[in-house]
Amino acid sequence: MPAIPIRAALPSDGVFLADMTVEAANWRAGSARPRYEVLSNPDHQRYVAGWQRPGDAGFVAQSPAGEAIGAAWYRLFPRGEPGFGWVGTGVPELIIGVRPVWRAHGVGRALLQRLVAHARDQGYSRISLSVERDNFARTFYRSEGFAVTRAGQGRDVMVKTLR
DSSP, X not given: OXXXXXXXXXXXXXXXXXXXXXXXXXXXXXXXXXXXXXXXXHHHHTTTTTOSOTTOEEEEEEOTTSOEEEEEEEEOOOTTSXXXXXXXXXXXXXXXXXXGGGTTTTHHHHHHHHHHHHHHHTTOSEEEEEEEXXXXXXXXXXXXXXXXXXXXXXXXXXXXXXX
């Protein structure tokens, strides 16, 4: 498969990032929650509300035809308003979503690698994420150097050291 075109996420990508938040929340086949249900939940809303605020960074993958097919981005959250994968002040938390038809084609890996490299270039020493324990993506994250640092009820926080 040829290289996947990836570009920096723009302020105008907020709606697409919301779509990818829905894809990430609906990773389990056969149990898709409606878009409004996912995005009205404050736990999910925090990942896209007010995109692109200071400290936000992300990337969008595009199909050969130029259609947006996936995104990976990170945000910094304060201690009082943590995300699912919060590990500390100043540690960006990432989220990634890929349209189902493009999964298992290297899109997620390309996005994750670009985002991690960007976080490293920005001087971050760690990056975190949260993943449900039965999500097949856990194996993918481990293959990219993430390790479980906190086990929760059905969900784990994983961290990658960048330096």
